[in-house]
Amino acid sequence: MTRVSLTVNGQRVSAEVEGRTLLVQLLREHLRLTGTHVGCDTSQCGCCTVHLNGKGVKSCTVLAASCEGATVTTIEGLAPEGKLHPMQEAFREHHALQCGFCTPGMIMSAVDMVRRKGNELDEHTVREQLEGNICRCTGYHNIVKAIQAGAVAMKRT
Amino acid sequence: MAQPARSSRIGEPVRRKEDLRLITGAGCFSDDVSLPGQAYAVMVRSPHAHARLRSIDAGKALTVPGVIAVLTGHDLLADGLKPIPHRPFSPHPADIPLANTDGTPMFTAPHHALVIDKVRHVGEALAMVIAETIAAAKDGAEAVEVDYELLPAVANTAAAARPDAPRLFENARSNVCLDAEAGDGKATAAAFACAAHVVRFETWIPRVTGVPMEPRAAVGAYDASIGHYTLHAGTSGAWRTKMDLAIMLGVAEDAVRVVTRDVGGHFGTRGMLYAEFALVVWAARRAGRPVKWTCERHEAFATDYQGRDLVVEAELALDKDGRFLAMRGSNISNAGGHTTNFSPLRKGVEIMSTIYRVPAAHFRARGIVSNTAPTRPYRSSGRPEVIYVMERLIDLAARQCGFDRVELRRRNLVTAAEMPYTNPFGMIYDSGDYPGVMEKALTLGDWAGFPARRAEARARGKCRGIGVANYVDTASGVPRERAEMTVHPDGTVDVIIGTVSTGQGHETSFAQLVTEWLGVPFDKVRILTGDTEFVRFGGGTHSGRGMRLASIVIWGASRKIIEKGKRIAALLLECEPGTVEFRDGLFARPGAGRTVSLFDVARGARDLLDLSQDLRGPLAAIADETVSVAQFPYGCQVAEVEIDPELGTLEIVRYTAVDDVGRAVNPAIIHGQVHGGIAQGVGQALLEQCYYDPDTGQLLSGSFMDYAMPRADNFPFFNTEYVEIPSPTHPLGMRPAGEGGTAPALGVMINAIADALSEFGVRHVEMPATPERIWRAIREARGSAGERRR
Numbered sequence: 001m002t003r004v005s006l007t008v009n010g011q012r013v014s015a016e017v018e019g020r021t022l023l024v025q026l027l028r029e030h031l032r033l034t035g036t037h038v039g040c041d042t043s044q045c046g047c048c049t050v051h052l053n054g055k056g057v058k059s060c061t062v063l064a065a066s067c068e069g070a071t072v073t074t075i076e077g078l079a080p081e082g083k084l085h086p087m088q089e090a091f092r093e094h095h096a097l098q099c100g101f102c103t104p105g106m107i108m109s110a111v112d113m114v115r116r117k118g119n120e121l122d123e124h125t126v127r128e129q130l131e132g133n134i135c136r137c138t139g140y141h142n143i144v145k146a147i148q149a150g151a152v153a154m155k156r157t
Numbered sequence: 158m159a160q161p162a163r164s165s166r167i168g169e170p171v172r173r174k175e176d177l178r179l180i181t182g183a184g185c186f187s188d189d190v191s192l193p194g195q196a197y198a199v200m201v202r203s204p205h206a207h208a209r210l211r212s213i214d215a216g217k218a219l220t221v222p223g224v225i226a227v228l229t230g231h232d233l234l235a236d237g238l239k240p241i242p243h244r245p246f247s248p249h250p251a252d253i254p255l256a257n258t259d260g261t262p263m264f265t266a267p268h269h270a271l272v273i274d275k276v277r278h279v280g281e282a283l284a285m286v287i288a289e290t291i292a293a294a295k296d297g298a299e300a301v302e303v304d305y306e307l308l309p310a311v312a313n314t315a316a317a318a319r320p321d322a323p324r325l326f327e328n329a330r331s332n333v334c335l336d337a338e339a340g341d342g343k344a345t346a347a348a349f350a351c352a353a354h355v356v357r358f359e360t361w362i363p364r365v366t367g368v369p370m371e372p373r374a375a376v377g378a379y380d381a382s383i384g385h386y387t388l389h390a391g392t393s394g395a396w397r398t399k400m401d402l403a404i405m406l407g408v409a410e411d412a413v414r415v416v417t418r419d420v421g422g423h424f425g426t427r428g429m430l431y432a433e434f435a436l437v438v439w440a441a442r443r444a445g446r447p448v449k450w451t452c453e454r455h456e457a458f459a460t461d462y463q464g465r466d467l468v469v470e471a472e473l474a475l476d477k478d479g480r481f482l483a484m485r486g487s488n489i490s491n492a493g494g495h496t497t498n499f500s501p502l503r504k505g506v507e508i509m510s511t512i513y514r515v516p517a518a519h520f521r522a523r524g525i526v527s528n529t530a531p532t533r534p535y536r537s538s539g540r541p542e543v544i545y546v547m548e549r550l551i552d553l554a555a556r557q558c559g560f561d562r563v564e565l566r567r568r569n570l571v572t573a574a575e576m577p578y579t580n581p582f583g584m585i586y587d588s589g590d591y592p593g594v595m596e597k598a599l600t601l602g603d604w605a606g607f608p609a610r611r612a613e614a615r616a617r618g619k620c621r622g623i624g625v626a627n628y629v630d631t632a633s634g635v636p637r638e639r640a641e642m643t644v645h646p647d648g649t650v651d652v653i654i655g656t657v658s659t660g661q662g663h664e665t666s667f668a669q670l671v672t673e674w675l676g677v678p679f680d681k682v683r684i685l686t687g688d689t690e691f692v693r694f695g696g697g698t699h700s701g702r703g704m705r706l707a708s709i710v711i712w713g714a715s716r717k718i719i720e721k722g723k724r725i726a727a728l729l730l731e732c733e734p735g736t737v738e739f740r741d742g743l744f745a746r747p748g749a750g751r752t753v754s755l756f757d758v759a760r761g762a763r764d765l766l767d768l769s770q771d772l773r774g775p776l777a778a779i780a781d782e783t784v785s786v787a788q789f790p791y792g793c794q795v796a797e798v799e800i801d802p803e804l805g806t807l808e809i810v811r812y813t814a815v816d817d818v819g820r821a822v823n824p825a826i827i828h829g830q831v832h833g834g835i836a837q838g839v840g841q842a843l844l845e846q847c848y849y850d851p852d853t854g855q856l857l858s859g860s861f862m863d864y865a866m867p868r869a870d871n872f873p874f875f876n877t878e879y880v881e882i883p884s885p886t887h888p889l890g891m892r893p894a895g896e897g898g899t900a901p902a903l904g905v906m907i908n909a910i911a912d913a914l915s916e917f918g919v920r921h922v923e924m925p926a927t928p929e930r931i932w933r934a935i936r937e938a939r940g941s942a943g944e945r946r947r
Contacts, residue, residue, distance in 0.1 A: 034189035035182015040454035044861030075182035099660030100179030101421030130869035139836030140869040
């Protein structure tokens with residue numbers, strides 16, 4: 001067992017983990033932050049996407065023990081003051097979710113996409129950049145629209 | 158009382174109530190539930206498709222630190238657990254019966270939650286390891302030693318149907334469990350005898366799987382003091398799961414509670430109880446503490462109920478003018494390793510002629526078992542398969558006989574004047590403007606402008622093709638539903654109903670109904686589902702029955718509330734009950750200018766002392782209805798593709814869908830359903846397949862790295878529209894909208910691809926039409942054309 005200390009959603013936390021414990025397990029099971037989901041076991045689906053030191057990562061592919069001193073933001077921490085993040089708001093406005101299981105990962109990926117690609121995202125860019133996030137409900141139509149709108153809204157705030 | 162906002166009534170694209178929790182990570186999916194003191198279960202699964210189970214040795218596993226118990230099929234039998242109570246056919250009277258032609262009963266066999274003596278598909282669970290942590294349970298599962306006697310396996314549908322195929326069940330005559338006929342053989346033969354043209358098409362609609370993004374998970378608990386079981390799990394209906402669990406456990410219905418909260422997709426895969434659901438509650442009793450199991454994706458690929466897998470041989474007879482005379486053929490549906498469900502076989506064969514006027518038809522319909530995962534209805538059960546066959550037959554007929562594809566459809570579509578129309582299998586289509594909807598789709602998809610776009614693409618070296626496909630869908634399923642509505646004096650309305658939303662947004666669209674009919678604020682309506690503690694009956698969510706049946710029972714309960722309310726309002730307004738009017742949430746005494754609100758009346762029902770017995774207590778009503786007629790949504794899709802002939806790669810460049818939804822409650826939700834439905838249909842047409850090695854039954858597509866899921870860059874934006882022609886068989890005119898996106902998508906995609914490749918002489922490409930298949934089809938056609946030239 002290893003003790004790991006990190007900052008999650010602005011809070012200092014510390015936990016005893018096994019060498020094989022994944023970041024997503026630390027978040028879901030130790031910290032009970034269940035908004036980050038596990039949709040697969042091969043890092044394909046993107047449901048577990050969080051921000052690690054400001055960058056989007058699939059938390060099922062990161063060992064918890066490697067996160068010593070790291071800063072992690074999960075979907076629960078995206079809107080700390082109770083006000084929705086513009087990307088969350090855009091997903092709601094554009095009916096970009098149905099069952100909602102892939103949604104936290106989609107939103108975290110979308111915010112990271114804006115960081116990497118800017119606020120003016122054309123359809124082609126959004127679709128290419130969403131390669132690592134799978135949705136089964138929406139046919140991606142409204143997700144793409146929401147990300148484009150959310151990216152523009154992020155510029156305004 | 159505040160007037161309800163116009164924007165929350167029927168017909169408005171209201172923002173969804175459920176979204177706030179889902180976009181903030183505050184949803185509660187099955188794996189988010191944890192109970193104090195819970196242990197963890199991991200299944201020991203067979204790596205072989207067909208094997209006799211000689212022995213299971215749990216000795217080493219029990220020495221692994223943290224392992225509490227290892228349970229096997231023999232423990233399950235010793236405790237009297239019954240098999241999973243599969244129902245091979247859904248119980249709706251509108252569907253045609255299918256029975257063995259020779260009069261013998263259909264073969265079914267018990268499906269136990271753990272293998273007793275013989276493994277019948279890869280991934281079947283043989284034992285369950287219970288441990289203090291998931292990691293310990295996994296270590297324990299690896300240490301369980303299983304001795305198998307390997308048997309020859311059969312996975313391929315046509316091969317499994319042969320009399321000499323390896324047999325799954327020794328007490329069956331063969332793997333064919335059901336061998337039925339539908340339609341009129343004699344009339345069909347007579348029609349074929351005088352046909353000017355006969356077109357033949359043989360195909361296999363491959364096995365796919367639903368892949369809800371949330372893998373299954375379940376937590377079982379047992380209260381020994383009262384002998385009561387609780388299951389927390391994602392289901393498509395808590396009440397039916399509870400009833401099935403009670404049967405398996407051999408206990409009274411009230412000894413079981415099922416709780417379903419947020420469900421991460423369904424698509425048919427969650428339509429029946431899973432073995433693991435029964436195992437966790439049973440294990441909780443054995444272990445004396447809650448037991449949790451979470452499915453991993455590789456397990457889901459091996460053990461979720463899968464879909465499709467139909468072998469079809471079909472012929473269409475036409476007269477010299479292209480009028481359809483008859484169709485005939487044979488369908489073989491693969492139920493997988495257990496006799497779980499033959500509903501897709503029936504749902505398909507009964508509308509084999511789909512939306513077209515076909516005077517005579519005859520099909521043989523066989524249901525078989527094979528060494529593959531069990532199947533059951535998957536989004537639009539059985540229909541996408543047969544619609545694909547019919548739409549391909551029409552395009553093949555057009556090309557073979559020199560007809561225009563669209564003209565051929567126009568000539569044979571059932572018209573509004575022919576409604577209600579009885580198809581050659583006996584299904585009665587209620588109503589609709591089939592030709593009008595097709596014309597609308599052709600216009601939206603700019604069919605007329607296609608030649609110019611094709612020429613432009615050709616100048617860039619691309620082959621562009623366009624396809625059209627119509628569909629009709631039989632919405633039947635469990636015919637009974639129940640709603641319990643209570644108006645509270647605090648200004649809220651609760652509706653308890655037995656459906657479960659698995660992404661369809663029932664909390665929103667059902668609340669819109671209540672807002673419309675009771676005139677109460679949208680945000681004061683609560684839709685309560687998914688917990689058998691208060692849900693007393695419910696058919697669940699499948700077969701386009703959510704809004705279709707919920708609207709009927711919510712309408713019924715609303716009317717009862719208003720009638721009861723008028724009698725109470727009469728006392729408050731001091732007038733005759735017969736004169737009270739109800740509008741926008743207010744009861745009024747005409748002429749007097751006096752009103753009381755629905756919530757005033759609810760307070761009156763609670764507080765007034767001089768009420769008659771039947772009016773006292775909460776202002777509540779129950780509507781419990783059985784709807785024995787089916788509804789028939791229908792529509793048309795037009796798709797356009799561009800293919801790179803050197804690479805075989807494909808891009809969908811336009812996609813248009815028009816659906817008749819009868820009456821739209823929430824347009825945003827309807828369009829969303831169509832978008833997702835299209836993606837699932839296109840996924841099957843272009844990408845997806847559960848690959849089983851035909852010789853060993855080994856699953857080769859056990860992860861997202863092997864099973865090709867549709868991604869965002871597979872699609873363009875879709876152009877979806879709907880029309881609202883009220884269904885005369887639904888009291889509010891509604892037609893379901895959840896399956897129409899999928900039903901024609903297989904056919905429209907392959908029609909578009911075949912059109913794009915027509916210049917090479919390619920007749921057909923089987924699904925999934927991968928770049929490799931397209932590339933090979935072009936190369937083979939070019940090769941044979943070259944040979945002809947020589």
